[in-house]
Amino acid sequence: MNNVFLSLTIAILFGLGTFLILRKDVIKVIIGLSIISHAVNVLIVSSGVFNGDNAPIINGHVSDSSSNIIFNDVLDNGVLAPVVANTEEVAYVDPLVQALVLTAIVIGFSITAFILILAYRIYEEYGTTDINELKRLWG
Amino acid sequence: MNIAAITDHLPILMVAIPILFSALMMFLRSAPSVQKVINLTVSFGLLILSILLLINVLNNGIVVYEIGEWGKYGIVLVADLLSAGMVLLSSGISFLALLYSMDYMEEESLGSTYHSLFNLLVAGINGTFLTGDIFNLFVFFEILLLSSCGLVVAYGKGGFTKSDHKMEATFKYLVLNMISSFIMLVAIASLYATVGTLNMADMAAKINVMSETGNLPWHIFPAALLFIVVFGNKAAIFPLHYWLPDVHPSAPSPISAMLSGVLIKVGAYGVLRIFFLIFDGTLYMFQPIIIFLALVTIILGSISAVGQNDIKRLLAYSSISQIGYVFLGIGMGTVTTIAASLVYLVNHAVAKSMLFMASGSIIHEAGTRDMRKMGGMVNSAPFLSGMFLIGAMSVAGIPPMGGFIAKFVLFDSGITSKYYIPILIALVFAVFTVFYMIRAWQRIFWGEVRSEKYDEYHSHGLSWKMSVPILVLSVVVVVFGVYAEPLLSIAQSTASQIIDPQAYIDAVLMREIR
Incomplete structure (x- = not known):
């Protein structure tokens, strides 16, 4: 609204x-x-x-591999950091x-x-x- | 400080030095002669640095300079062949224009803010060509817009342009460019909301991934269309061209040379950079639009130029028609046509800057801007008549000048790319160019002597500071026509870099991914 x-x-x-x-x-x-x-x-x-499906900013302290946030570019696989999965909640x-x-x-x-x-x-x-x-x- | 340290920091030096000296010039306003010497030295130093930058890029490939240690998340300056070449072109023309303005400008205008604004303009131009960040591109656009506005209202000696004309022209220029910069901000915001980055290489890589997987969002297309409006306004392409014939003649001649020589090329550079790098996947849709607009620009510019009596207005309309040829080559979008339009761009920049400077001297000689009141000046100003003839022949495309090579390469590449109808239209209106340029020369220099105004400005004649820039540029025009191979080969490799932007993307993204 x-x-x-x-x-x-x-x-x-x-x-x-x-x-x-x-x-x-x-x-x-x-x-x-x-x-x-x-x-x-x-x-x-x-x-x-946003309403939760796009996060362009790295949040430094959540660098554990269990989260869906990818920090490194893997251009061969078409991954461009930072990438957040659709399920991830982005509040900020x-x-x-x-x-x-x-x-x-x-x-x-x-x-x-x-x-x-x-x-x-x-x-x-x-x-x-x-x-x-x-x-x-x-x- | 050794040479290696300087070559490492060349891209930032090209932007930082003029900004620094622009601030310094404000403090030196009480000492105009010191200002002149320092500004000329700085400008010549920038020319040397830009030559070093181009040599560096030619030898070592694309130079990427990070400002701060932020990687692709901060601002990067990228010097590939296109950027380095454009920086060299603008540095050369701005040095010569500055040398010319030392004797052309009125002392009072020169002493107040001219040097400061000129340095700021150079910083804006260099930054626009070198930046690898799209928001930074916007910032540099604004810097060059504001400083060029301040320079358009500066006065030349003799006051041949009335101040109300200058105010009106600047108002039109500023309002239209403000609207176009708002449009640019809207386009940048929508791009940022789509891909989440401002780095142009990063953007290009992400949009490539999106179009390969087939989920390219539809609003990429309107965003790209907005960028056509923005760069079309900067380059004075057809529906947005009508500010140019007011602004370029109203500016003092060395600033007209900068505006016509370098500033409208910023639009062409923007299209080459943004469309062939970021919007590569949408280009098939925009190529016909660019070709159509370019053709209308050529037709309108050359027909309007035929009817002009004011010498600087004629040159301004001729600039409109010539930038149409540059965009024609860009719109065809193959390696050879882009190389041809780059050759065209360089040749037009050199020849048109020279013509504007020569026209400034002609105006001082004749005491008027109206070609109907000139005539028979071949006896009183033989040097100017030769120089103006060289420039007119180059713009008209008559061998052995550089303009002939440019037109020949453009039409040849267009025909081999099977764009027969656009090339035919362009060819027909190239005949108009021959007509109005040679007729202008004939009206000014042949016939009976009509100019009866022998005032104080007539007698001050040509000093070496005004004749040397014209002479240097005309030599460059002839050299580009007689010995064109180096320019053609550089343009060829630049065009292949533009068509295949993977090297640019890799150079920015592959170095240190954090």
Whole structure:
């Protein structure tokens, strides 16, 4: 049930961001971009929440052979570590995606700062924040 | 420090040195002449290191460098022939562009953040080519995106591009590339959720195992499609090409040379790396798509280039059409066509960088960017006329320049791979290339003298810092045309490495499995 709400939130965020990007105001476009960037961040975090059949992280202290966790690659047999059997219960959330999301947030932050300054300079040059006025280049 | 210690750490040095000096340049802003000397030295040093890296890869096979002792779970830098070759290409062009910009850029722009951002751009490009980790690829994409945005808004001498044009172009560039980087993150997240790893070699091995056992999940295909959007946007492929003719002309000429010479090749590199390594099993579905997009790109770029009056805009549209030829070879997907498209890529990078630098000098000479107001410059600028003719002949594919070899190899390999119709279309639009390049040369250098503007920028002429990069690049263009065998053989072995990625996977995974 939680997964449904999570997916719904991500979908609504994407929709809102897309709607705002299609507006005619530079500032609204930038707000839309940052909403989409947060939707992507939530999506990345959600990719680390499992319901029990996939574990990408080695848990160091369970290296006994009785568990079904394989730590070594055997490429000839097509085994790529770490592999967990379907029956194994995986309770923990993947910590790697949270590290990824931190990086993504920082990058999104810096780009948003840059594009806001750019929007201010565009306002200085053009005297408006209307996207339709930005057509001196005819690209 | 002995030589062996340096060659062991070459891949990380290619990324770490520019980042370090980018930070250092911020502290040296009060001493612009020191900045210039240090930055040129660093750039030349990177060129030497990239040559060493390529020699190392040629002799010892694929070089894998672990950052930290994390094995495949951490970030690895992998230098195979493709990466090392691209790093050498970008280092060479960036050194020459930097030398050119010393006299081209306005002192105030040059003194503030130019050197710092240029180093960051080099770090981003080298990192993109060398990294073996897909999330790290995203990070380096963002580094090169932001630093190139900062460089596009820098000013050249004379102010031939108005600042409002620069702002508008950068805004388009940044918004489109932000959206494409979000798409890339979505694709990376879905790939990670599928295979549980971020290492590209590990991913490739796992997806191979999945497709051999027949349980390749369906969402691998949409993820691969998202990557086409991402790299297509970077390389300006047909539906995503419309930012390029605004951004490349608005940038100062040495930065245009970097953007057209190296940055759009990042997209081609990404397709070669991601699709032929990770999505090897899905490639049969995407090859027709890539060929179709490439053909539309060729047609659109060359037809639009015919109608341009602005010299840099013409070169930008020509870049679009030429990157279409590179993607045509990639889309056909056999060893010979990929080798041909690599040859094409290198030749186009060299010739187009040279043309953009020459066009910068022409703009200074004529005092305008409009080709209708130029004319008769063959007497006032004989050196530029020769150099521009060499570049135009190479892009048009006239022997004995490098572009002829590239086009010949591409069409030849396409016909032997039985892609008759795409090659026919490409051949027809290659005639357009001849038309617009030679017509541009004729409009600028022949006819009566129309340029009456003899202002202060006219008289400053060509210094050696501006003419040497153009001369070096044009010599390279001619050498690639007359003595093409070394480039062809390297491209051939690179292509066979790309087609059979097992060596890459083994080099990363088989070394120390923990």
